[in-house]
Amino acid sequence: MDWGNILELSLRELIGVQAIVFALAAIGINVQFGYTGLLNFGQAAFAAVGGYGIAVIVTTYDMSFWLGLVVGVVGAIILALLLGIPTLRLRADYLAIVTIAASEIVRLVGRSASGRDIFGGSDGITGFSRAFYDLNPFTEPFSFGPFEFRERVLWVLVVGWSLVAICTLVVWLLMRSPWGRVLKGIREDEDAVRSLGKNVYAYKMQSLVIGGVIGALAGIVYSLFQGAMQPDVYATNFTFFAYAILILGGAATVFGPVLGAAIMWFSFQFIDLALRGAIQQDYIPSWLMDSNDVGAVRFMLTGVVLVLLLVFRPQGILGDRREIALDAR
């Protein structure tokens, strides 16, 4: 087994596009769930709206890329308002139910046959990323030690990680401000915050909108990288991956989602390659598993790791143990 190669390929995933996309999605959920206590189980819908915004505007309607960006973000704001207006006055679980349904609605409308002319059906939409790659200032591949990135990937990585950095900075600024304090208060007990003269409904709405917009950025980055907008990428497991990443990194921590995403995709790749290598070398007998099983076993192992983490470090990697201890009182 070529451990050097395995490690190299895994480290590429550590800073790869998947990590960026899920870091963004998890930052959005962190604002909503980690800080405000809103159970948004429809982050995939926000990402899909972002992706469709660009794809539909550029490919279907042949308009400018920048307008597509704006439409993607504004679409996410509208979706947040649509979901929030009826549910944010109710108990927390109503938002969870509505968002999980909305995320499936967005995906199913996107892949429906009747909307094929606009959304491209289940094949999705392609051919909208040219304007983005035309902006690419990198003309040659970039080498760093054993790593080499082609200019296209490099451009996505630079833009993606800049977005992650900006979003993290914004969350950091917000959460140390009085505004963030109100959100954390709402997470603990919204009636108490109400009794202190804060418009809880407005704050929850702002939180939902901001988290949703960051989720839309995740969808935008992913569809630009793929050069295609495919509805089935944004099924509910997209959302639950983002949740797993957030809990792994530590909810209600500024860097938790970023660290969680990097570690998650690194270990995914590492487990995958290590298992494949071991099967090839017959370290793992073929009656136990063959290379077709690797994909499934990788998820099983990830699940085991998450369970162990929740047992021994429920606050996540960066979380504060004392906060979790309070729940047990």
Place this chain on the structure above:
Amino acid sequence: MPADDQRTPASLTAKREAAVAALADVPREPGAKKPDPILVADDVKRHFGGLLAVDVEHVEVQRGSITALIGPNGAGKTTFFNLLTGFDRPNSGSWSFNGRSLHGTPPFKVARAGMVRTFQLTKALSKLTVIENMRLGATGQRGESFWRALLPFTWRSQEDAITGRAEELLTRFKLDAKRDDFAGSLSGGQRKLLEMARALMVEPELVMLDEPMAGVNPALTQSLLEHVSNLREQGMTVLFVEHDMDMVRDIADWVIVMGQGKVLAEGPPDAVMSDPRVIDAYLGAHHDQSLAELEQEFETGALTAEAEAELAGTDAPVAAETSGETKDGR
């Protein structure tokens, strides 16, 4: 309690004397008019299915006084509180605070108007530190708007001022040592204190305390009572719910008794507590009769007649009057 004898004369301060004097000429009857009411409620009704939980015809709360709202469990005190503060909506009725109608006003606007409440089950924000809990209480914070939150220099100076005020209050409530602890790590009594101090950060005119003494270590109740009477010294009006009459006696200037959703009696603590209607509401009309006596009454049919009269909707006080004679047996 022996401590009471020393405390009572000391607590008869100018503010208390003023409050007692202002209420001296108020008739001792339900719905009595006060000389300077801060809160006036009319015909407030709240149904839960077939149950009429609150049915208050008229109630006024005197400015600058400590008014206690007492009554047995299930009398509708907390529901009435929720209605007044906007946490629950009445089926009908109107009420005004400082002359301004608060009907249909959401809770956060009620608080901003200067009427702040606490909760029976303490709502300390566990994962916020004590000082953050306090800061949250301040109103009109510039940094609480989204865009300005991103620019710390726009709210930093205000934040410092708020922190200063919060620290003063913490010292007064003897919580300054806990400043940076999570609120969730405080004891039950400390949480009550924190909640009260946090409510004061809103700078209210009327403080509404829902059972401030419930679930608190008896050793701490005296100190809590002192804090409550201190609120009056600082010019605030206090309305508090309590079901234990003894707690009320020491500090309240005026007592409103509720039973089965209605205001049964009003008056200064001593007058109210000897009111037979109040005693009946608490202990039941037949509380000091032996079962044998009741059985006898039951056999003669007197009790059945009385029960029927009550079911027919006769006023509770009438039934109470008839039972007044049983007091002779004491």
